[in-house]
Amino acid sequence: MLPRQDIVDEARKWLGTPYQHQASCLHVGCDCLGLVRGVWRSVIGEEPERAPPYTPNWAEDLCEETLLDAARRHLTEVPIGRVHEGDVLLFRMGLGAPMKHAAIITEAHDGSAVKIIHAYWGRAVVETHMGLWWKRRVGGAFSFPETPHFDHTNLT
Template sequence: MRAFHCLTCAAALLALGGCSTPAPPSVHRAPVYTPLSQVQASDIAIHALGLVGTPYRHGGNTPDSGFDCSGLIGYVYRSRMGTAPPRTVAQLSGWGEPVSGSELRAGDLVLFGTGPVPSHAGIYVGQGRFVHAPSSGGRVRLDLLQARYWARQNASFRRP
């Protein structure tokens, strides 16, 4: 009987010892964001408008170095909301919640592309307009969603 108790104690110690081993690395999960208030969304749009004219630079993410499209979005959201959005357009396409074009409000993201994965993004500022950093044209600019070029793209909209 004593041997049985010793075996039971040893098994219990081994089981408990497993609890003290380091946990496996956590699986990366997308952060959960709280929806922006109307005031915050308007602040984002105003800040984006203030960056119109900033030079385009592939990989750029500050006004001093210039912006690419996702760098512009990252800069505006970080400086206004303290929120660091994903860095690439493909990642931005899963950030926040999808909204329909009829529900767009200032501060929403607009994403464009001709394939299943968007290749360009901007910040909606209201009245059918968005701010973005296009590679053609060389500067951050304000464009209409219904402009000929953008109207031919597959557009999707996200609300961070």
């Protein structure tokens, strides 16, 4: 089993890594997907598939759930209200838009994300609070393979 704290510790190593579209290199550059890919490589090993080239507006241009589909292929989907440290959140940046942003939860309380680590344009990798702006945009939640799973059957 992969300890969730290992995921959080690895994500924190990326803090300060400059934003660079399509990159995934610790302390050199990454985007949000590159951050998740880099953490995957460190805690799990080789990536299960190569990320295809993508433009900054790929989600809007394609109108497809490319990021969501990839997450469903390689991660374990969990209820948004039952997340834990080390889980990955996907975000819709606009109402009805495809998901195009990812973050790793570093702190959660009562099944809700409190802090996340992510990379976005104009910023180095940062750890931020899950404010209302971000909470309104969450579209999916996933666990890395081999992490301990929690009882998600009681969804009251």
